[in-house]
Amino acid sequence: MSIEQLAETAQAMVAAGKGIIAIDESTATIAKRFAGVGIENTEENRRAYRELLLTTPRLSDYISGAILYDETIRQSTRDGVPFAKYMADNGIIPGIKVDKGTHPLAGCPGEVVTEGLDGLRDRLKEYYKLGARFAKWRAVINIGEDIPSGTAIEANAHALARYAALCQECGLVPMVEPEVLMDGDHDIQTCYEVTEATLRSLFGALYEQNILLEGTILKASMVVPGKDCEEQASIEEVAESTIMCLKSTVPAILPGVVFLSGGQSDDDATAHLDAMNRIGNLPWPLSFSYGRAMQSAALALWSKDLKGNFAKAQSTVYERAKANGLAALGKWEG
Template identity: 30%
Template sequence: MQDKHLQNMKYGTGFIAALDQSGGSTPKALKLYGVTEDQYSNEDEMFDLVHEMRTRIITSPAFNSDYILGAILFEQTMDREIEGMHTADYLAEKKGIAPFLKVDKGLAEPENGVQLMKPMPDLDDLLKRANERHIFGTKMRSVIKEANAEGIKAVVDQQFEVAKQIIDAGLVPIIEPEVDIYSDDREKSEGMLHDELLDHLNQLGEKDYVMLKLSIPLVANTYRDLMDHPNVVRVVALSGGYSREDANEKLKHNDGLIASFSRALSADLNVDQSDEEFNEALKQAIESIYDASVNKE
């Protein structure tokens, strides 16, 4: 199954759905979905509600492998079931979609214009569980806020250090050093990030495969050459705070770059929609993101 997912991830047409809001961002995700904090009284109830939301998305007829190559899950989602199957098995077997797992524990405090990932002391155990749950790959996020050479190097150093641990566990890591779209020196940051990524890619072993998840660059096709690197399976883009319309428009100008959107995917979904309304809203979102990922200007 891993080889099949790898081939599809490298050559397939479509995009990756990001369904991995974690503890800190779950209340915001639920609020956007129309579930307010007074509708749950503890964390368990909150996670039950967000799993209901994700289950509704994943089981929708609109959510299928004609448009979607992979889906990124939160740890709790990996451990839960959909229609009697573990979520990753449901995605792979019922939908033909590769399951990914968010493995980072959130962001450290800002330093040198960036936010590194918090330590992940239990990563080996988590990767072992991910393999047991038939996860294909992982995702981990850092943030770059300023064009600080020391900070950007630290972000990429950390990402690739952890990526090697993930590769050794037999999984494909998505490396996500997000550049804040509101930063004043964003173009400079993206140029520096490009060079650091290329340098680190060139140091990987022949069979060390990674994916990159990057902010849609200010200068179109900034990362185009990275897509052709022999160690890169795919380069995907986060929406980064853009509306779906804006993110799609910017994505279209970047050859080979496909979406991995979260908020931009689920923004029009609401708990009070009928199944027909929900499925139609999801279908429209999925088709528009697919179109921006596949049809370039």
């Protein structure tokens, strides 16, 4: 894929009023989600659930792309159409999660680094052949007593940059996701400082590894207080803090920023995105790449009757996509 094609794909991912649906839960994570609503964790149930999400009628009105898991990109609809082909034919860009998850960072108690660079070039080539046009790698930054350390931030930024370089070499747009976790009792100011340091380190590393920013998407966490913090922030405060942090760290040439929901409620994730876009006058589009905040209502409904509630569950996916698509334009009415 040429430089122009990478840039075109990145721009299409953040087209006005559209965002990304994240359905890249590992088999272990989907097992937990299924257990929570009483669905047996079989390959067929996982396939059927992903089909429910991806074949939602008119999903591409508000969804530009979907992040898949390794198992999912190899699966097909019940009519035998590979998911990646079905998506491409219906105006949705196939993406793929490529990291191997977090592991304890040696010498840094309480901190983690994401692994998966070994063999990544060959995996990316295969995913490109399977139809993927963008990839995702998630780094995790914990906030706690005396953490994060500069070591953890730098190790994760370096891995994200190496992953991004391999993606672009293989013709895939890298989605770089440095998630600052909401776990803890820290206040919004602490989250701001950690997010700012993380993003500075990330863009420094991307620059050093010669990453084409025009062909890169940032998946960011919002600047929010820890979920155990006594003083929770207003919608406006989160929106203003997040925008200020992004403006001070993210180059204007980046095609766009998509947010993770990161454990926020469905409505909070949508309200925060809407408030940011209402502030306006931004150098890049701000959109969404939500997992749970797009799926949880549909999963609960589908679990009650896997065959009977299929279409009903799809209609809730469409409604969530519409709400977030409007929020990406600052036009959600709540």
